[in-house]
Amino acid sequence: MNTSNNVLNMDEIRGQFPILHQQIEGHPLVYLDNAATTQKPQAVIQAITDFYTQCNANVHRGAHHLSDEATRRYEKARDTVANFIHAHDRKEVIWTSGTTEGINIIANGMAQRLQSGDEVLVTEMEHHANLVTWQQACLRSGATLKIAPIHDNGTLDTEAFAALLSQKTKMVALPHVSNALGTVNPVKELTALSKEQGALVLIDGAQSIAHGNVNVSDIGCDFYVFSGHKLFGPTGIGVLWGKEKVLQDWPVWQTGGEMIAEVTYESSTWGELPNRLEAGTPNIAGAIALAAAIDWFTSLDLNAVQAHEQALMASALKQAQAFEGLTIIGNAANKMGVLSFILQGCHPADIGFLLDRQGIAIRTGDHCAQPLMRRLNLPGTARASFSVYNTLEEVDALFIALKKVQNMLA
Ligand code: PLP
Numbered sequence: 290m291n292t293s294n295n296v297l298n299m300d301e302i303r304g305q306f307p308i309l310h311q312q313i314e315g316h317p318l319v320y321l322d323n324a325a326t327t328q329k330p331q332a333v334i335q336a337i338t339d340f341y342t343q344c345n346a347n348v349h350r351g352a353h354h355l356s357d358e359a360t361r362r363y364e365k366a367r368d369t370v371a372n373f374i375h376a377h378d379r380k381e382v383i384w385t386s387g388t389t390e391g392i393n394i395i396a397n398g399m400a401q402r403l404q405s406g407d408e409v410l411v412t413e414m415e416h417h418a419n420l421v422t423w424q425q426a427c428l429r430s431g432a433t434l435k436i437a438p439i440h441d442n443g444t445l446d447t448e449a450f451a452a453l454l455s456q457k458t459k460m461v462a463l464p465h466v467s468n469a470l471g472t473v474n475p476v477k478e479l480t481a482l483s484k485e486q487g488a489l490v491l492i493d494g495a496q497s498i499a500h501g502n503v504n505v506s507d508i509g510c511d512f513y514v515f516s517g518h519k520l521f522g523p524t525g526i527g528v529l530w531g532k533e534k535v536l537q538d539w540p541v542w543q544t545g546g547e548m549i550a551e552v553t554y555e556s557s558t559w560g561e562l563p564n565r566l567e568a569g570t571p572n573i574a575g576a577i578a579l580a581a582a583i584d585w586f587t588s589l590d591l592n593a594v595q596a597h598e599q600a601l602m603a604s605a606l607k608q609a610q611a612f613e614g615l616t617i618i619g620n621a622a623n624k625m626g627v628l629s630f631i632l633q634g635c636h637p638a639d640i641g642f643l644l645d646r647q648g649i650a651i652r653t654g655d656h657c658a659q660p661l662m663r664r665l666n667l668p669g670t671a672r673a674s675f676s677v678y679n680t681l682e683e684v685d686a687l688f689i690a691l692k693k694v695q696n697m698l699a
Pocket of ligand 1: 324325386388389418419464466467468493495496
């Protein structure tokens with residue numbers, strides 16, 4: 290198998306993903322739906338098994354060995370996340386069920402603080418998770434939702450973004466990487482612009498977290514959210530990172546066990562971070578397995594990972610540009626992980642179906658970004674998305690199969 294550089298051992302990497310070694314419809318599986326969810330290395334599967342076979346117990350409250358061990362692994366997982374994203378303090382890492390819940394925790398708290406005359410700024414390229422949630426928070430609070438436009442090539446119109454910022458802007462929420470276009474936004478610069486106006490900034494890291502170094506301290510944002518399942522971890526676990534000084538008195542999200550300080554029949558007071566935002570029994574196995582995913586990922590040379598993924602993207606773009614009848618949707622110079630396209634005369638759903646018949650898994654449709662599709666005047670796109678375990682041969686296989694699809698549908 291070819292490697293795109295000298296550092297990653299692709300056979301070894303792929304050998305750690307049991308799911309990749311199967312035939313679909315008589316063809317070797319080519320999994321190119323990584324923006325939807327990534328596959329899991331054996332280390333992650335093993336971490337879940339180990340938890341349930343060695344130390345399953347509830348955390349923080351047991352007076353016995355199993356609970357102590359579960360708590361140790363669970364809290365160590367928090368350290369792993371904090372180090373991975375360069376948080377200042379482990380207290381800033383809040384476990385959630387995923388990106389969506391992280392955004393909801395912040396939007397719910399914000400809705401209690403926003404009022405008529407305030408503004409929330411998002412972009413035209415939002416996933417529904419970061420659009421509908423802020424739209425509803427604005428509707429509840431009387432604040433106004435502003436939408437920063439994109440250029441036709443799928444990049445953010447940063448001048449228009451800056452022009453929409455003012456002292457009225459209380460919250461800016463935008464994706465680090467667009468799931469539908471692959472555009473990488475200059476989040477550090479956009480955060481700095483937003484901070485000049487005193488706005489809080491949330492970065493939706495769902496599509497950036499599995500592609501290299503994310504440094505929340507360097508970005509300077511207030512909140513960064515992501516899902517474990519897009520980072521080689523399990524579903525049902527995610528992270529809300531927030532600056533301690535912002536999160537420490539953030540309106541509580543859910544109430545119940547674990548998040549309180551003192552309770553009487555009449556009233557309650559809330560605990561400290563991170564517990565105050567983590568009511569109830571958490572997804573213990575999920576947190577531990579997410580840490581195993583991060584350990585696995587960071588055992589790779591992340592510069593080599595980025596170089597490999599850039600090589601995959603370069604090959605995909607080159608073949609897409611040469612493919613007659615294919616239009617790439619999203620032509621930002623800085624793209625990560627995602628190739629969205631349409632094929633003249635072929636409905637995206639048919640493309641997905643006929644690629645699947647050849648063992649190739651992609652995503653088709655609106656990618657949870659209906660307003661963006663409307664803005665682009667498209668019913669949807671076909672989207673191939675790449676991860677570290679994909680190979681240049683798989684990119685070639687996509688275009689060979691796509692040619693057959695085109696011939697079949699022509
Ligand atoms: N934001 C972006 C950019 C996404 O791509 C996704 C999922 O595809 C989400 C948010 C929502 O993630 P989840 O469904 O894991 O909460």
